[in-house]
Amino acid sequence: MIDYLRRNPQVRTIRVAASDLNGQPRGKRVPSRFADKVVEDGTRFPLSVLNLDIWGEDIDDSPLVFESGDRDGVLRPTERGFLPMPWLEAPTALLPIWMFHEDGRPYDGDPRHALRAVLDRYRARGLTPVVAVELEFFLIDDSGRNLEVPVSPRSGKRRKAAETMSIRALDQFDLFFTDLYDACEAMDIPADTAISEAGLGQFEINLMHGDDALRAADDAWLFKLLVKGLARRHGFAASFMAKPYEDYAGSGMHTHFSVLDAEGNNIFDDGTQRGNATMRHAVAGCLDAMHDSALIFAPHLNSYDRLVPGAHAPTGISWAYENRTAAIRIPSGSHKARRIEHRVSGGDVNPYLMLAAILGAALNGIEDAHEPPEPITGNAYALDLRHMPSDWGSAIEAFEASSTIPRIFAPELIRNLLLTKKQERHYMAELEPAEQVTIYLDTV
Structure with a gap:
């Protein structure tokens, strides 16, 4: 070393x-x-x-x-x-x-150890999760009274419009992204595809999948530090806060995972597009824990501005095949890569706690052999579904009262997180909205 x-x-x-x-x-x-x-x-x-x-x-x-x-x-x-x-x-x-x-x-109060403990449960069963994360973030000019898209280094202009999947938007900040990919290579962070997203100055970079979930969490944590630090060198801010702009979609951190057995076989694969009973059990575990885990997936006051109907973030607890309005999506593609996409988390999460919550819930479902409800079709926002907590206080209460969370996290971590969030909620209530944004912009 x-x-x-x-x-x-x-x-x-x-x-x-x-x-x-x-x-x-x-x-x-x-x-x-x-x-x-x-x-x-x-x-x-x-x-x-x-x-x-x-x-x-x-x-x-x-x-x-x-x-x-x-x-x-x-x-x-x-x-x-x-x-x-x-x-x-x-x-x-x-x-x-x-x-x-x-x-x-x-x-036990260390979030990295929380994930390690979940992975020890998998290891004891001869199983290994394969994990990939997708990280969305905003590039922001925060030098004035209001947040704005940074001036393009190429054109000298400020384009105030959504640029979904726009090559032009990527090219406007080409020097930043070139430096970012070079830095990822130097830090051995497996940064893959970059796209522009639907928000103002919003982008997404996928990290490649791997069979070391602890390293995947490390990669996500390090990537967030890198993006925020490197953006400042380029004269603007980068933020993973869930929702900096009221009128545009917020930033998520979607997680894809499958599970390998001791022989390296994907235990969700049955040779079809639908996946097998084990995959359904993992889905059921994720759905069962989703409501009570909201404090992990949406840990801040601003997080709940993202979790609203029609804003490209799930609000109802549901699963579906190839449907991005559902909280759990089963992507199409080769059956050999059959996997689960968990779409709830905001970009403002702690990656260690997020992966511990997702993988721990999935393993609970596998161990209990739970069956999920039928997968939904159509627009999840228009269906009568059980919903995630809609505010920070409700999420804190659900986390504290849960019988599922203690199966995933150690008592000391549960206590510490609850004390932290209750204190933050108390003091955030004393701040003006602009002051709250200032706190979250550079931290989360």
Whole structure:
């Protein structure tokens, strides 16, 4: 791991960072000459640091702070090792880390460990999820009083219109996207296709599928840091907030997944376009947990502006074949690649918690052999369906009262997330809408 710094002597400082519950990187700046100590011994900071609110403040009534003396955890490097940080001016390396107790036990309040625990359940059954995510984001000029599309570096103009699947829109920001793909290659983030989306200055980039869901979450987390940092170098902002513009669709983070058995066979494939009983059981598990998991898929006040009828985001709990109005879509294509697309999450999610919630729910369904209702046809918005919580408070209540969520997440993580969201909800209510947007624009 330390060989990276020996091969890159121009790197003078490193960042060591872990994801908190909101997906914010928390950590330290360290001179590279002391990197050996971090790699060998880890570093330390309080357990409470992974349980801060969106402003980076302590949770007022958290037992992790004064009640326990604000004790330390030990943070050790993940398997990813050192990565360049191409959005910074000075050559710098990032070392992703995750948290453990002093005795070596994983810290249950770490979102990366939450996903690892779900994957351990799959591994115990000889199963391996294959995962890909699609990330939507906005490029934004936030230099004035109102958010706007950035001026095109090519034309010098500001085009205030939706540009769905527009090559012109991609070309207007070609230098940014060229730098972004170069940076993804340097960081070994498997960025694939880019398209322009329906919102003002909105784009989507797909990350390639792989059979390491923990790495897929790492990729999504790192990609969000990269996009936001690199956009600032180009003179504008990039944001994954769910809905920056009232009159346009928001940003999602759709997840595609299948599951392999020990021999590498797709356990959803029965040689047909419909998929088999195991796939239906996984769908049922996802549907069963969807209402109570809304706090994971829509974790912020702004998230619920996206989840409205007719806005290209699902509101009803349903599944369908090749239907993008449903919350769960079974894409067409080769039966060998039979998979489930989960379409609920906003771009503002923590990728570790999101994948843990989706994969954990799917495995619950497989273990319980639940059958889903019949797949819908037509426009899901026009059907009489059970709906997702329509506001933040209802999502918090559903998460807290759920009997499904404790099958997926550890009690400490559930407690910490609830305390965090209750505190954020209290203080967000004191802010004007413009102040709320300012908070979410650069954080989520």
